[in-house]
Amino acid sequence: MNLADMASSVDSFFDSQLSVWRDARDRYEALEHVMQREIFFGDFPVRLQCNPSRIVSTGAKVDAASISKRPCFLCRCNRPAEQMIDSAMVEGYDFLVNPFPIFKHHFTISCVDHRHQDEVDLTTIALFAESNPDMVAFYNGSASGASAPDHLHFQAGNIDFLPLCRYVADHTGECDERFSDIKVYRYPVLPMKFIRFSLSTTDEQSLREVLTRIDALSTDRSMRNLLMFSIEPGSVEVLLFPRRNHRPSCYYAQDESQRMISPGAVDMAGVLILPRIDDYDTITADEISKVYAEVGVDDCELKSMIDRLVSN
Numbered sequence: 001m002n003l004a005d006m007a008s009s010v011d012s013f014f015d016s017q018l019s020v021w022r023d024a025r026d027r028y029e030a031l032e033h034v035m036q037r038e039i040f041f042g043d044f045p046v047r048l049q050c051n052p053s054r055i056v057s058t059g060a061k062v063d064a065a066s067i068s069k070r071p072c073f074l075c076r077c078n079r080p081a082e083q084m085i086d087s088a089m090v091e092g093y094d095f096l097v098n099p100f101p102i103f104k105h106h107f108t109i110s111c112v113d114h115r116h117q118d119e120v121d122l123t124t125i126a127l128f129a130e131s132n133p134d135m136v137a138f139y140n141g142s143a144s145g146a147s148a149p150d151h152l153h154f155q156a157g158n159i160d161f162l163p164l165c166r167y168v169a170d171h172t173g174e175c176d177e178r179f180s181d182i183k184v185y186r187y188p189v190l191p192m193k194f195i196r197f198s199l200s201t202t203d204e205q206s207l208r209e210v211l212t213r214i215d216a217l218s219t220d221r222s223m224r225n226l227l228m229f230s231i232e233p234g235s236v237e238v239l240l241f242p243r244r245n246h247r248p249s250c251y252y253a254q255d256e257s258q259r260m261i262s263p264g265a266v267d268m269a270g271v272l273i274l275p276r277i278d279d280y281d282t283i284t285a286d287e288i289s290k291v292y293a294e295v296g297v298d299d300c301e302l303k304s305m306i307d308r309l310v311s312n
């Protein structure tokens with residue numbers, strides 16, 4: 001199947017699903033009227049999205065005791081009767097429309113087996129991203145924004161929605177390293193801290209080897225977010241956001257400084273999901289910088305990770 005056919009088959013799957021699933025359709029329609037505003041950090045816009053239906057994810061109890069008490073909503077046997085499956089898109093995964101959207105087209109790609117979120121194979125996500133250049137694929141480590149940490153999954157949405165995808169396409173980054181076929185960049189000017197790897201996908205075995213090395217950089221695989229997307233055919237951009245905290249201190253505050261914000265990959269890529277209108281109306285640039293600083297790592301840590309990658 002060529003790329004144009006693949007895109008139209010994704011569109012028709014999406015349309016078919018919404019035609020038979022009213023709750024999901026209502027939420028996608030509501031998304032068209034959701035409030036959004038931007039706060040600039042230099043020339044980079046962080047977009048705030050006031051999205052009440054995402055409270056199910058932002059406020060999700062993901063501790064082991066709570067998880068063990070609820071049925072897994074990504075296992076086939078527990079999914080809503082209306083939810084359709086495309087099992088041909090990604091081998092070993094069910095391709096599903098996400099019924100709690102952030103993107104105009106928002107998909108969840110759920111492993112057919114109930115396996116832990118941190119047992120991810122990064123090559124699967126990279127090859128999906130390379131084959132679907134109109135989408136960005138993203139993954140949340142089990143303690144970094146995944147609302148189903150017990151069931152392996154990643155997600156995908158329209159690539160033009162995330163400010164960071166466009167930004168890295170237009171900006172090389174201030175510092176770069178190059179070794180083997182990998183280009184490595186950092187962006188110290190941005191409030192969110194990540195490493196960008198530009199990888200060739202033309203040789204799947206080499207791609208797998210490189211991704212295995214990138215995978216090994218995270219000593220705790222639960223503490224990371226990943227974004228993958230393709231700017232040019234035959235290549236994939238991998239953005240790794242190492243994490244040091246699941247949620248920022250403001251999430252747990254007991255006074256008026258409390259914010260309902262629980263960052264995952266989408267938030268790290270410049271779209272902050274705020275289910276409560278008070279937070280949306282009043283959050284400041286300083287508070288946003290603090291959120292990124294508390295949940296992410298600093299530039300020194302990124303540099304030492306790059307050094308480890310280069311020296312291994």
Ligand SMILES: [Zn+2]
Nearest residue numbers: 072075114151
């Ligand atoms: Zn499951």
